[in-house]
Amino acid sequence: MTGFILRRTLWTVLVMFVITLLVFVIFFKTPGIDPARSLAGRNPSPQVLAEIRHQFGLDRPFPVQYLVMMKKLFVTRDLVSYSNQGQQVFPEIVAAAPATLSLVFGAAVIWVVAAIGMGVAAAVLRGTIFDPLLMIIALIGISMPVFWLGEVANLITQSKLHGTPLFSWVPPLGYTPLTQNPVLWFEGLIIPWITLSVLYIGLYARVLRASLIEIGNEDYVRTARAKGLTEQRVLIRHTLRTSMITFVSLFGLDFGVLVGGGALLAEVVFGIHGVGYLTYQSLSNLDLPVIMATVVYGAFFIVLANTLIDVAYAWLDPQVRIS
Numbered sequence: 001m002t003g004f005i006l007r008r009t010l011w012t013v014l015v016m017f018v019i020t021l022l023v024f025v026i027f028f029k030t031p032g033i034d035p036a037r038s039l040a041g042r043n044p045s046p047q048v049l050a051e052i053r054h055q056f057g058l059d060r061p062f063p064v065q066y067l068v069m070m071k072k073l074f075v076t077r078d079l080v081s082y083s084n085q086g087q088q089v090f091p092e093i094v095a096a097a098p099a100t101l102s103l104v105f106g107a108a109v110i111w112v113v114a115a116i117g118m119g120v121a122a123a124v125l126r127g128t129i130f131d132p133l134l135m136i137i138a139l140i141g142i143s144m145p146v147f148w149l150g151e152v153a154n155l156i157t158q159s160k161l162h163g164t165p166l167f168s169w170v171p172p173l174g175y176t177p178l179t180q181n182p183v184l185w186f187e188g189l190i191i192p193w194i195t196l197s198v199l200y201i202g203l204y205a206r207v208l209r210a211s212l213i214e215i216g217n218e219d220y221v222r223t224a225r226a227k228g229l230t231e232q233r234v235l236i237r238h239t240l241r242t243s244m245i246t247f248v249s250l251f252g253l254d255f256g257v258l259v260g261g262g263a264l265l266a267e268v269v270f271g272i273h274g275v276g277y278l279t280y281q282s283l284s285n286l287d288l289p290v291i292m293a294t295v296v297y298g299a300f301f302i303v304l305a306n307t308l309i310d311v312a313y314a315w316l317d318p319q320v321r322i323s
Helices: 002-028 035-040 046-055 062-075 089-124 130-143 146-160 182-216 219-226 231-262 264-270 275-285 288-316 318-322
Strands: none
Touching (some): 002 062, 035 046, 062 288, 089 130, 089 182, 089 231, 089 288, 130 182, 146 182, 146 264, 182 264, 219 231, 264 275, 275 288
């Protein structure tokens, strides 16, 4: 198991190097993209463009530019925003990360618990009216876009019914740090948590139900039943554990994407200034250093999630360790 984890870690480092190289090429070396022109404003003179390129090191050889950028991003951490040259990129991401992590972690807890409950209930109650009813509810959740559901939630909780006892406790849009006020932190995130988790509850419940039914027909499960094991023990020790391989795979990828900025729509709708919101602002201003930093940040969490998925696979199925 240790050797397996070491190999996956080395692959993670290699993949991150390739990603940073590709991101740098896309944002700084793609034909037609000139960061100096974005900084210089309208109709700059050649002298102004040359001065800006020299100031930001854009006139140096490509390998030197890449190494300097990576040094400023990962080592000295003093990479400066183009649109706001008094703002360093790394502290900006560090300040935005807790809001994104709070949003995604809370939503993940809700969707994992609810999806496992719905998926197991639908599989156990297969053949009854509750099975299609639960799957219809799950399908409705999948069909509702996050930005639309978030706007509807804001309309109800912030406007129409905010004065009623049911939603009078909901604070204004925004994010309150956990260390500042835990109660306001929870109250401000509960609606975004539910909104973000609805899509994943439906998707994961349907996937888990299908996997449980498929694995329930396997020979080793029928053998376990023939030995006299109770249905509850067969479900927990055999079918559910094997079905969780697919569940873990989906969760790892989705969680990594959301932490890496995939919760952008939810953050914008609810006014949560996380990494997704920061990415949205940098894209609006074409702030290349911030865009690159947020993309690398997101890629790191996605690659890390893939590595953790592989380790979880190896724990759930030892045969994976030899591949």
